[in-house]
Amino acid sequence: MPDPAMTDTLYDIAVIGGGVNGAGIARDAAGRGAKVLLLEQGDLASGTSSASTKLIHGGLRYLEHYEFGLVREALGERERLWQIAPHIIWPMRFVLPHVQGLRPRWLLRLGLFLYDHIGGRRALPATQSIDLRKHPAGKPLKPGYGPAFVYSDGWVDDARLVILNARDAADRGATILTRTPVEAIERSAEGWLIRSGTQEFRARAIVNAGGPAVLDLLKLSGEKTAKKMRLVRGSHIVVPRMFDHPYAYFFQIPDGRIFFAIPYQQDFTLIGTTDRDHHGPLRDVKASDEEIAYLCEAANAYFARSISPADVVWTYSGVRPLVDEGTGKPEAATRGYSFDLDLDDAGGAPLLSVFGGKITTYRHLSKDAVEKLQPHLPALAGKDWTAAAPLPGGDFPMQGIEDLKADLARTYPFLDGRTVDRIARAYGTRARAWLKDAPDMAALGETFGHGLTSAEVDYLVAQEWAETAEDVLWRRTKLGLRLDAAQVDKLKTYMGA
Known part of the structure; x- marks a missing residue:
């Protein structure tokens, strides 16, 4: 039977889609006073939003496609996001070698000059010229590389970015429902009626943040759009660590594409991404053998x-929902975003569909989406507020992560250094919400390996919508890279109980 509490509630906004855009819009709208419902068919961040290259960046290569406005907007967001989430976002320096026969050195320098100056960079270091024959970043490379540039961008734990936006939305009154697939949408006297199994939900407005499924959700509503989507699969591989220094690499490939090689989870290197048009189902998207071989060959060069x-x-893949502007190669398709706002004949019952976007601009996209709805929803009375409000656990100085780790190490001396680093980076100041006043490891309950305890798992279930071992190991943490089969089975048994 439908939950009466759900059926009887009239929400101002129902957001469909629990990726970064949906969670960001729910957070922004809840913070402006709206009564918000977010519906996600699977786990939060279980699709595209946990399958990115984990970068907060302006998109240096987009300058080649003359997307100056997109790059400027993304560059402007880098330090804002670092400031509101310094536990899951931090600066990273990227090494871009000059390669004879590819992009000329003057073009690289010009692009990096623009990159340094059009986005309001303040705290991030500027570009430097280096000689790889003398620089630590040159040691893992083949002989023959000399001139290179080092520039700044940011790293992000993408899945946790989604979850923390949802957590903040919930803290501000939003209702977050995972594993709730939307099966029917229809206009009603009050706005919209949404069905999921035996449950019904009512809302004055809908935000369609379905990502790659945005057009499928539009079909459910019976509405049409002139916009076309281009679904592009991006695949990544993770290999044992290939270098010891903290720099990441931005490499060019003779086919005109680029790829990154990034320090990952202390013991690994993340390599990606590919750009392939995707024509298959959106569930269980995987890297093909050809993509894996392609990335290995690119790294071997x-x-x-x-x-x-x-x-x-480990490999992972995501399908990027890009606006189709008729460009040739997938990598040339715009990473910008746009909206379709549909109203009923009386100018009410808004349906706002979100097309495109990239993780770096999610906050800006969310602000724009909410402001498009404001004229039609009196409950959205507040002004833009998300640029300076910390995400949960991020209420400490943007360059204060080492102080936070030191404080946790002093308070909980029984935690090893790696576990302290992982916990600080995942939860920030909210780590104490589940560590509490534990005097030793035993006080945190059952242990599953690599510092994961039942106290942490219970917190993830109660506060972060985790329901399965996969939710815990691959989205809330990345301990799936470390736990062995017996440890995973132990966690599954515990969560099943």
Whole structure:
């Protein structure tokens, strides 16, 4: 039977889609006073939003496609996001080698000059010229690389970015429902009626933040759009660590594309991404053998130590929902975003569909989406507020992560250094919400390996919508890279109980 509490509630906004855009819009709208419902068919961040290259960046290569406005907007968001979430976002320096026969050195320097100056950079270091024959970043590379540039961008734990936006939305009154697929949408006297199994929900407005499924959700509503989507699959591989220094690499490929090689989870290197048009189902998207081989070959052109598909410890893939502007290659498709706002004949019952976007601009997109709805929803009375309000656990100085780790290490001396680092980076100041006043490891309950305890798992279930071992190991943490089969089974048994 439908939950009466759900059926009887009239929400101002129902957001459909629990990726970064949906969670960001729910947070923004809840903070402006709206009564918000977010519906996600699976787990939060279970699709595209946990399958990014984990970067908060302006998109240096988008300058080649003359997307100056998109790059400027994204660059302007880098330090804002670092400031509101300094536990899950931090600066990273990228090494871009000059390669004879590819983009000329003057073009790289011009692009990096624009990159440094059009986005309001303040705290991030500026670009530097280096000689890879003398710089630490040159040691893992094959001989022959000399001139290079080092520039700044940011790293993000993408899945936790989604979850923390949802957590903040809930803290501000939003209702977050996962594992709730939307099966029917229809206009009603009050706005919209949404059905999921035996449950019914009512809302004055709907935000369609379905990502790759945005057009499918539009079909459910019976509405049409002139916009076309281009679904592009981006795949990544993770291999044992290929270098010891903290720099990441931005590499060029002779086919005109680029890829990154990034320090990942202390013991690994993340390599990606590909750009392939995707025509299959949106569930269980996987890297093809051809994509894995392509990324290995690309890395082998630069690194002295070769890798093969046999070295890959994990792959992940996501489908990017890009606005189709008729461009040729997938990598040339715009990463910008746009909206479709549909109203009924009386100018009410708004249906706002979100097209495109990238993780770096999610907050700006969310602000724009809410402001498009404001004229039609009196409950949205507040002004833009998300640029300076910390995400949960991020209420400490943007350059204060080491102080936070030191404080946690003093308070909980029984935690090893790696666990302190992981906990600080995941939860920030909210780590104490589940560590509490524990005097030793035993006080945190059952242990599953690599610092994961039942106290943490219970917190993830109660506060972060985790329901399965996969939710915990691959989205709330990345301990799926470390726990063995017996440890995973132990966690599954615990969560099942």
